[in-house]
Amino acid sequence: MHTTALVLFSGGQDSTTCLAHALARYERVETIAFDYRQRHHIELLARLEVLTQIRQQFPHWAPRMGQDHLLDLAVLGSVSETSLTRDTAFKMEQSGLPNTFVPGRNLLFLTLAAAVAYRRDLQVIVTGVCETDFSGYPDCRDDTMKAMQLALSLGMDKRFLIETPLMWIDKAATWRLAHELGGRALVDLIVEHTHTCYLGERAVRHDWGYGCGHCPACELRERGWQRYVDASAP
Numbered sequence: 001m002h003t004t005a006l007v008l009f010s011g012g013q014d015s016t017t018c019l020a021h022a023l024a025r026y027e028r029v030e031t032i033a034f035d036y037r038q039r040h041h042i043e044l045l046a047r048l049e050v051l052t053q054i055r056q057q058f059p060h061w062a063p064r065m066g067q068d069h070l071l072d073l074a075v076l077g078s079v080s081e082t083s084l085t086r087d088t089a090f091k092m093e094q095s096g097l098p099n100t101f102v103p104g105r106n107l108l109f110l111t112l113a114a115a116v117a118y119r120r121d122l123q124v125i126v127t128g129v130c131e132t133d134f135s136g137y138p139d140c141r142d143d144t145m146k147a148m149q150l151a152l153s154l155g156m157d158k159r160f161l162i163e164t165p166l167m168w169i170d171k172a173a174t175w176r177l178a179h180e181l182g183g184r185a186l187v188d189l190i191v192e193h194t195h196t197c198y199l200g201e202r203a204v205r206h207d208w209g210y211g212c213g214h215c216p217a218c219e220l221r222e223r224g225w226q227r228y229v230d231a232s233a234p
């Protein structure tokens with residue numbers, strides 16, 4: 001029986017939904033994020049605000065929320081050329097992956113998360129990776145997660161469970177999942193306080209939240225929101 005979890009929590013729509021998933025299930029839930037000099041520090045600010053809002057608006061979840069960990073991963077910026085950390089435009093590379101791809105980034109995140117989970121005695125590692133939507137990042141695939149679960153459990157001699165509640169659902173279903181977990185209040189919180197936009201835009205408010213409306217992350221979020229709203233209309 002698992003009772004404790006560590007959620008990879010960036011402050012975006014997906015990881016906030018994962019956090020709610022964990023809070024609905026586990027007695028002690030901690031959160032972790034990585035500062036790798038994202039072009040927009042706004043993501044790291046948004047995540048703290050989301051944590052504050054969840055504590056305030058979901059008092060039955062608040063006692064389950066434990067430590068929040070922020071690890072410095074500046075080294076990522078020195079090993080990869082990516083539009084997430086450098087001032088370059090978004091494009092698709094010859095490999096068929098967008099240039100937001102940092103090779104092995106998730107492998108590194110999961111390894112560090114497992115090291116923290118080991119130290120904090122947390123059993124489940126929850127991450128919002130997904131095979132359904134556009135990106136196709138190989139380090140987000142289900143097979144990769146299963147391999148990592150085995151490698152980390154063997155390599156640290158501790159049984160970890162990597163849980164991926166969003167693996168097989170699209171963005172519309174992610175909004176529906178948030179509604180199932182925390183009702184309209186959680187959906188509203190995600191719209192208002194989570195950050196997804198690659199360009200760090202928070203001046204323009206849409207129905208689905210803040211963002212430039214044009215980058216791949218905004219387009220994905222908007223399309224998902226629209227399908228979610230259309231499907232829930234009477």
Ligand code: ZN
Nearest residue numbers: 197212215218
């Ligand atoms: Zn955007």
